[in-house]
Amino acid sequence: xxxxxxxxxxxxxxxxxxxxxxxxxxxxxxxxxxxxxxxxxxxxxxxxxxxxxxxxxxxxxxxxxxxxxxxxxxxxxxxxxxxxxxxxxxxxxxxxxxxxxxxxxxxxxxxxxxxxxxxxxxxxxxxxxxxxxxxxxxxxxxxxxxxxxxxxxxxxxxxxxxxxxxxxxxxxxxxxxxxxxxxxxxxxxxxxxxxxxxxxxxxxxxxxxxxxxxxxxxxxxxxxxxxxxxxxxxxxxxxxxxxxxxxxxxxxxxxxxxxxxxxxxxxxx
Amino acid sequence: xxxxxxxxxxxxxxxxxxxxxxxxxxxxxxxxxxxxxxxxxxxxxxxxxxxxxxxxxxxxxxxxxxxxxxxxxxxxxxxxxxxxxxxxxxxxxxxxxxxxxxxxxxxxxxxxxxxxxxxxxxxxxxxxxxxxxxxxxxxxxxxxxxxxxxxxxxxxxxxxxxxxxxxxxxxxxxxxxxxxxxxxxxxxxxxxxxxxxxxxxxxxxxxxxxxxxxxxxxxxxxxxxxxxxxxxxxxxxxxxxxxxxxxxxxxxxxxxxxxxxxxxxxxxx
Numbered sequence: 001x002x003x004x005x006x007x008x009x010x011x012x013x014x015x016x017x018x019x020x021x022x023x024x025x026x027x028x029x030x031x032x033x034x035x036x037x038x039x040x041x042x043x044x045x046x047x048x049x050x051x052x053x054x055x056x057x058x059x060x061x062x063x064x065x066x067x068x069x070x071x072x073x074x075x076x077x078x079x080x081x082x083x084x085x086x087x088x089x090x091x092x093x094x095x096x097x098x099x100x101x102x103x104x105x106x107x108x109x110x111x112x113x114x115x116x117x118x119x120x121x122x123x124x125x126x127x128x129x130x131x132x133x134x135x136x137x138x139x140x141x142x143x144x145x146x147x148x149x150x151x152x153x154x155x156x157x158x159x160x161x162x163x164x165x166x167x168x169x170x171x172x173x174x175x176x177x178x179x180x181x182x183x184x185x186x187x188x189x190x191x192x193x194x195x196x197x198x199x200x201x202x203x204x205x206x207x208x209x210x211x212x213x214x215x216x217x218x219x220x221x222x223x224x225x226x227x228x229x230x231x232x233x234x235x236x237x238x239x240x241x242x243x244x245x246x247x248x249x250x251x252x253x254x255x256x257x258x259x260x261x262x263x264x265x266x267x268x269x
Numbered sequence: 270x271x272x273x274x275x276x277x278x279x280x281x282x283x284x285x286x287x288x289x290x291x292x293x294x295x296x297x298x299x300x301x302x303x304x305x306x307x308x309x310x311x312x313x314x315x316x317x318x319x320x321x322x323x324x325x326x327x328x329x330x331x332x333x334x335x336x337x338x339x340x341x342x343x344x345x346x347x348x349x350x351x352x353x354x355x356x357x358x359x360x361x362x363x364x365x366x367x368x369x370x371x372x373x374x375x376x377x378x379x380x381x382x383x384x385x386x387x388x389x390x391x392x393x394x395x396x397x398x399x400x401x402x403x404x405x406x407x408x409x410x411x412x413x414x415x416x417x418x419x420x421x422x423x424x425x426x427x428x429x430x431x432x433x434x435x436x437x438x439x440x441x442x443x444x445x446x447x448x449x450x451x452x453x454x455x456x457x458x459x460x461x462x463x464x465x466x467x468x469x470x471x472x473x474x475x476x477x478x479x480x481x482x483x484x485x486x487x488x489x490x491x492x493x494x495x496x497x498x499x500x501x502x503x504x505x506x507x508x509x510x511x512x513x514x515x516x517x518x519x520x521x522x523x524x525x526x527x528x529x530x531x532x533x534x535x536x537x538x
Contacts, residue, residue: 022381023362087365100334108295113522128428256382263308
């Protein structure tokens with residue numbers, strides 16, 4: 001069973017895609033064939049999308065699913081003429097929200113992922129730059145500016161999580177590897193102790209860690225299961241004794257790790 | 270006018286937040302006070318959210334808005350008892366979709382941003398690692414593996430865009446600065462010419478570029494408006510003569526740039 005799915009938007013289409021995926025992910029075993037149609041700006045483009053939807057229904061033999069967020073009611077109407085199952089959450093929820101808030105919606109395109117809000121935009125770019133400059137413990141300069149400092153053994157997921165926190169939430173996320181020198185010393189480096197309230201630890205199952213490290217350095221001491229077990233045990237021991245909150249990243253997505261950190265550190269974004 | 274807004278989810282809450290923001294962004298002039306409540310897992314937590322919502326309504330003197338995606342109908346029911354304006358898109362759209370697809374939804378939590386799909390997960394981590402290793406032209410090794418190669422003058426937005434393409438779409442995105450040596454030579458470096466079909470250019474208004482560069486190196490030749498004008502003109506000239514598609518990043522969000530690149534290069538994700 002295969003279904004064509006169209007994400008149709010007058011802007012990037014990123015929100016309608018997230019929305020659509022969250023619904024579609026509830027239907028396992030159906031194969032969805034995704035078509036993105038962002039930046040639909042005029043009648044001609046809207047009609048072209050309708051043609052494409054109708055054709056794809058004929059090809060697959062099943063009515064396509066269309067998720068759409070067109071703000072312009074005229075373009076929305078055109079797309080609704082396609083022979084498809086259409087879900088338009090704007091249309092469905094905007095009128096009730098207008099009533100609840102006692103005001104009219106602005107009906108301007110691109111508010112969600114447009115760059116209209118330059119304060120947020122700059123904050124986010126600054127956060128990404130900060131995070132890149134403070135990846136993998138390369139510097140402790142300006143560490144007091146960090147919103148969060150991730151720690152954990154090498155390759156436990158600190159870098160992708162830091163970048164996601166910066167990109168999605170505009171947070172300055174530094175990260176520091178816990179290395180054998182830290183374990184020998186038996187305590188965290190001074191620069192981290194000074195920022196204790198911003199620390200969050202990641203840990204990982206040793207088997208998973210060994211697998212990830214082996215992709216980088218096959219057959220190395222670094223990637224050996226014995227070494228991974230020791231490092232993980234020592235890192236967890238250190239985080240416990242220093243009273244640092246931490247989670248196991250092994251079976252979590254980047255989003256789940258990031259959302260957990262936000263909640264645990266009560267970070268404002 | 271101030272309204273409390275709650276994003277309530279049994280998973281990360283990232284999708285429901287994107288969804289809610291896209292609706293709320295249509296109401297300019299209203300100040301929204303955002304509260305995230307992800308990972309709601311049991312009755313106790315659901316009831317605690319209800320208490321919090323009700324309290325916040327009393328404090329602000331206006332009925333809070335609640336956007337929710339609880340898969341468990343029992344937890345969803347509890348949250349709906351709050352004195353609030355509730356929007357639950359799962360509840361609204363899941364039943365019609367079940368009918369359309371002729372099957373029951375799985376009602377499993379965490380499908381959207383869970384790490385259940387390990388193929389996608391690994392693809393994405395690989396893309397992030399690749400993108401970090403191929404930032405700012407540091408290497409042309411394995412450039413044939415790239416899905417997209419961004420080019421443009423220094424500080425025109427290549428790095429955040431590359432990271433977004435990797436993070437959001439799992440694309441391997443390399444990026445190379447166009448530098449004075451390239452302009453003197455009058456053509457692109459060989460490694461880029463060999464990957465011409467993957468190239469996409471970013472350009473920027475010289476005034477905006479001068480401003481961004483001045484934050485890094487105030488009063489430098491590098492940041493001077495005269496120099497920025499020259500570099501941008503030469504870069505655009507080169508992209509034209511080489512027949513490379515490009516866009517002006519000055520007034521676009523990272524999402525808009527990324528979605529445009531996806532469409533222009535017809536990238537499959």
